[in-house]
Amino acid sequence: MPKDQRVPEQDASGAPARTLRADAQRNRTRILEAAETVFAAKGPSASTEEIAQKAGVGIGTVFRHFPTKESLLKAIMHAVAVRLAEEARALAAEGDPATALFTFFTRTVEQAAEQKTVVDLLAQAGIPVTVAKPVLALREAVEVLVGKAQQAGAVRPDVRVPEIMALLIGVCQASLHTPWEPDLRARTLAIVFAGLRPACVTG
């Protein structure tokens, strides 16, 4: 029945498997943005109604796009996961292997300080077998970074990915509850990074 011009999906934004009319696409984006903002500010218990309002759409529109509050949350998580994974891959491709992991770590923590959502995502990215594809992609990207850092001798060879993820999650979480005074974040990360580097003679 469709006689309208479909729009190819730019999947980078954690989007649905369907093609949408232009205006629907626009609304979908606005809803996601609003949701990201609101959830970031108030956590996942924020009301769907508020999101609809902030997005400037009716409540029904939100539920047409995301049939469940949880599905909306998931969509945002995916978007964030995709973004982080891209950053990780970019750093792995271009950056200095010896510092890329640390850079990624630092940037992610910086984002987390402002975006509760990043933290919530990472919470899901935890260590166990996570199902969602974008989250897995993120973990794989981090694995690459870790591998390169170890080959470059910047990270001890016996360190494994799970504990790095745990630390990443942890510092991000901490940043939520910590109005990092100017360089507290830097000092905290310095400790973690020092712990990751190969030891020397440690008498």
Place this chain on the structure above:
Amino acid sequence: MPKDQRVPEQDASGAPARTLRADAQRNRTRILEAAETVFAAKGPSASTEEIAQKAGVGIGTVFRHFPTKESLLKAIMHAVAVRLAEEARALAAEGDPATALFTFFTRTVEQAAEQKTVVDLLAQAGIPVTVAKPVLALREAVEVLVGKAQQAGAVRPDVRVPEIMALLIGVCQASLHTPWEPDLRARTLAIVFAGLRPACVTG
């Protein structure tokens, strides 16, 4: 017929500045215990009714003692803070200065893995100027531990308390979202501890 012997408040339990009838005091304690259990299991969104039930009292009794759900949460946080501070002080008094901090850190993380409440507390204990007395007491106790560890040469002298608190919070939070496989926790802590120890020749 006075079955009304007043009881002085034992302030260690983060209690109110009033004296209570013996049975009231008993109820207060039962409510706190129930709340700690329930909140630990389900997080702060657990329903007040459930707590009342577990405590074996009516809802009204809960609200008589804690006029707000939030005030109940706060009371528990205080209790936890007091407990942790005591552990810290005990370790500072008795333990080996070189390891006491690490021991405290490890124990706290272990508790956090089971007690969501510990994590929530630490979140409040963050870095900024926290008002609540018990929380301040906790931070002071940690300061002592850090000081001793530094004097013993077990922690780098330039490390300050705020970043240690941040790491403590972080690893605790992470433990919530991480079904720590057998020794993941140990490996994660190892990295943090390595980062805290004095470096050697680090060229």
Place this chain on the structure above:
Amino acid sequence: MPKDQRVPEQDASGAPARTLRADAQRNRTRILEAAETVFAAKGPSASTEEIAQKAGVGIGTVFRHFPTKESLLKAIMHAVAVRLAEEARALAAEGDPATALFTFFTRTVEQAAEQKTVVDLLAQAGIPVTVAKPVLALREAVEVLVGKAQQAGAVRPDVRVPEIMALLIGVCQASLHTPWEPDLRARTLAIVFAGLRPACVTG
């Protein structure tokens, strides 16, 4: 470029007094069929959206043809009424006057067991002055059947149409709530038919 040949309305399908484009007519039919199926299965609380989907048209199209859910329901009722009236007339024309009424009665009940819609229709066909033409047509057709049955001596002369309609409605309704075990329906109808036949010596 007129692909616009108007088509006169075949009123037998309970349709509107307008002429429609050929494709519109086709859609109208598909919607009615879908609605009959869906309403038959789920009753009148079925969602309009589901009907649109089953008909393979957009929601908007449904509402263009039937400006209200109720109007759609009414249209279906009419269609069913027309069908039943036709059956009644056919039986009156061809069948044995002594049994035609009973046959019609039986067939209708059989249909009702599967088609909630038939029951709903009959509910409207009740006894009072019903406005809708197709429903009146049905009642007239039944009147003919009754008249012939009475002339044939198969039905007591003092029986009137309203109570027959009431019984028809009733047994149909009952069939909805009664997983007729093999011949329960037959036994139930037998009682009704026995009640309709002329008594004998009844002392």
Place this chain on the structure above:
Amino acid sequence: MPKDQRVPEQDASGAPARTLRADAQRNRTRILEAAETVFAAKGPSASTEEIAQKAGVGIGTVFRHFPTKESLLKAIMHAVAVRLAEEARALAAEGDPATALFTFFTRTVEQAAEQKTVVDLLAQAGIPVTVAKPVLALREAVEVLVGKAQQAGAVRPDVRVPEIMALLIGVCQASLHTPWEPDLRARTLAIVFAGLRPACVTG
């Protein structure tokens, strides 16, 4: 914890398995009454809010007593079932065996004409194995009536209970959709009763 005077449950009113404070009992009754009225008028799709309003209580109170809309409906059904079963038993005990069944039948239909709820109940009392106890009790009471009527020779011996229930349901349903003109109900019942009575010589 309870220190208040409990009230023994008068189970005849389809009541819960709990004892209630006097005021709660009062509210429960008012809710049931309101619900019976409202459901009778608008069918089971009537809104719970409306019932609360009519009962003069808050919405929360309704849900405290009946945690689900369906549970409320069920409670009413039970109450009706109990009432009908009592009428049946009373007639079986005191009445003339030859007419008791017919009297019960007639009375029930009379009630149904005004109380949609009676009809809805009977719909559930259908023929199959119904689980709810009060409904079973009703069917058993009817069985007794039928048995006595057959022993008295007022009902043909080959008639079984299921078809009588089906007819009862049917006529009740019909009465809902039929503003029975003065004696239409009587004439309809006359046919059913004639069908139930032993035939004579029926040539």
Place this chain on the structure above:
DNA sequence: CATGAATGAGCATTCATTCAT
């Protein structure tokens, strides 16, 4: 003081209906 019934604002979700494309 203790109790638990009552309250009602708040929330996720559905669905008939409207309207821009």
Place this chain on the structure above:
DNA sequence: AATGAATGAATGCTCATTCAT
């Protein structure tokens, strides 16, 4: 004409909080 996205009132249900018993 057809489409399906948008709308928002309505609904069932939860839960912190109040208050009569």
